[in-house]
Amino acid sequence: MTRLGTGGLWGIGAGVACFAATALLGPSVFEPELEGPRAEPPYALDVHPSPYLVIGLVVAGIAASALGLGLCFAAVRRGWRVRALPLVAAGLLAAAAFMFMPPVGSTDHLNYASYGRMAATGHDPYRTRAVDLPKDPVAGAPEEWRTTPSVYGPVATGGQAFAAWIGSGSVRLTVFVLSVLNVLAFAATALILYRMSTTEERRLRTALLWTCNPLVLFHLVAGAHNDVLAIAPMVAALAVFGGAAAGRAGLARSLAAGALAGLGTAIKLPAALVAGGPAWGLLRRARTERRKWPVGHLAALVAGGAAVTALSYALAGPHALDQVREASNMVSFATPWHLLDESLGRGSQRDVIKLGAMLLGLVLLLLLVRALPREDALVPGAEERRVAAAIALAWLLAAPYALPWYDGFGWALLALLPWTRIDWILLAHTTALSLAYLPARAPARIRLPDDLEWLFTVVRPTVVPWTLLAILTALVAACLRSSGRSPATGAPRRASAGSPG
Numbered sequence: 001m002t003r004l005g006t007g008g009l010w011g012i013g014a015g016v017a018c019f020a021a022t023a024l025l026g027p028s029v030f031e032p033e034l035e036g037p038r039a040e041p042p043y044a045l046d047v048h049p050s051p052y053l054v055i056g057l058v059v060a061g062i063a064a065s066a067l068g069l070g071l072c073f074a075a076v077r078r079g080w081r082v083r084a085l086p087l088v089a090a091g092l093l094a095a096a097a098f099m100f101m102p103p104v105g106s107t108d109h110l111n112y113a114s115y116g117r118m119a120a121t122g123h124d125p126y127r128t129r130a131v132d133l134p135k136d137p138v139a140g141a142p143e144e145w146r147t148t149p150s151v152y153g154p155v156a157t158g159g160q161a162f163a164a165w166i167g168s169g170s171v172r173l174t175v176f177v178l179s180v181l182n183v184l185a186f187a188a189t190a191l192i193l194y195r196m197s198t199t200e201e202r203r204l205r206t207a208l209l210w211t212c213n214p215l216v217l218f219h220l221v222a223g224a225h226n227d228v229l230a231i232a233p234m235v236a237a238l239a240v241f242g243g244a245a246a247g248r249a250g251l252a253r254s255l256a257a258g259a260l261a262g263l264g265t266a267i268k269l270p271a272a273l274v275a276g277g278p279a280w281g282l283l284r285r286a287r288t289e290r291r292k293w294p295v296g297h298l299a300a301l302v303a304g305g306a307a308v309t310a311l312s313y314a315l316a317g318p319h320a321l322d323q324v325r326e327a328s329n330m331v332s333f334a335t336p337w338h339l340l341d342e343s344l345g346r347g348s349q350r351d352v353i354k355l356g357a358m359l360l361g362l363v364l365l366l367l368l369v370r371a372l373p374r375e376d377a378l379v380p381g382a383e384e385r386r387v388a389a390a391i392a393l394a395w396l397l398a399a400p401y402a403l404p405w406y407d408g409f410g411w412a413l414l415a416l417l418p419w420t421r422i423d424w425i426l427l428a429h430t431t432a433l434s435l436a437y438l439p440a441r442a443p444a445r446i447r448l449p450d451d452l453e454w455l456f457t458v459v460r461p462t463v464v465p466w467t468l469l470a471i472l473t474a475l476v477a478a479c480l481r482s483s484g485r486s487p488a489t490g491a492p493r494r495a496s497a498g499s500p501g
Helices: 002-024 051-077 084-099 108-120 154-167 171-196 200-211 214-222 227-241 248-265 269-288 295-316 322-327 336-344 350-371 382-398 404-414 422-436 454-484
Strands: none
Touching: 002 051, 002 084, 002 214, 051 200, 051 214, 051 422, 084 171, 084 200, 084 214, 108 154, 108 171, 154 171, 154 227, 154 295, 171 200, 171 214, 171 227, 200 404, 214 227, 214 404, 214 422, 227 248, 227 269, 227 382, 227 404, 248 269, 248 295, 269 295, 269 382, 269 404, 336 350, 336 454, 350 382, 350 454, 382 404, 382 422, 382 454, 404 422, 422 454
């Protein structure tokens, strides 16, 4: 038991070290070069490592991370415990270290910097493209999506504009400020999760699933993806709601939770899913306690979210949702839906795929609501957190367009629940998607040796989609097995006020 846990922590450390080494080595197939004075942060060497070295480092990091987390999960199930606070501190220190190194894995941070520069210089990022401003050192910096306006919410654009204002024409400094904002959001999420935990065991869980989860650190922090900005208000919404009771205090909590969910939605639209947890909780308590329908609380929840979201998009202008509609038809190469898309004729039956994904998501939601572990009905907000996690996981596992950093939504919400077999499913899902994007850059933009092309032509479009399909099958089987048993312990369910009759 102790050996398992200790081995797991060594695996987590090795994974973080591999990712840090990749970032520290400087520009490579995993790390686009940043223009700007080298005296400005972020900092890295300039040794131009070979593709074999950096891809090998990342593969080793992913493998060590998955093994380390798996060993820790197994050790916890056998009773292993360590203090959570040192792990939280280690995770936050690792995040701070990544903040001072250039982002790795994709070129999304260049897109963020470009949209921010557009907004800061008076252009509409929802109508302007990078190719429209080729002479601007920041707005013209993106490698990919050069002909695509921004798909991100108005609050995300505001943060990008702030970074561009600080960066003042420097890609390097703009990207650094974006990384600082991301790390602040990551740390805020970590602290909220820690404070919401009532026992040392649960604090250990939040540390392993979020704060020192090397896959989360790699994709959201080292990768500088702005998903973490949306995750922070999502978790805060559940913390504030806390099972809002009747009366003025409950109305205020509902309103605040809705506003926080709306804030997340104005960063990335999927953050709106978190509001389903509080809404479900309000309706369920009204039914189980035979109270009148909580119209006031529901209205406050919806009003808070709608007000923040609507105001944000109104200020952003009439084109803020244009690209969102386009993005809703996309299918990523690494999902099982890509296999169906290819068999039907690429792009010809996207409406069929969207309908299939919605139906699959609904089925997964129903299964997950029954399978995820319940807590005592007296624990404030427990049912809301469980349902919110089920909604997020159903979306992640059913969506036609999926990238590894999207799984951060699932890890943050799953960290709020007791230990469950679903932890293993999400670990497998994130690991498979991580291996699909080695790296997440367009092949035409990087010099990848011919003998590594199979990473793009075989692993991403074939091996990983079939792997994810197998993971999806395993999830359904695990949920069905959990129908009459406790997902956390395998023991028969006990009837309680929080369990169905």
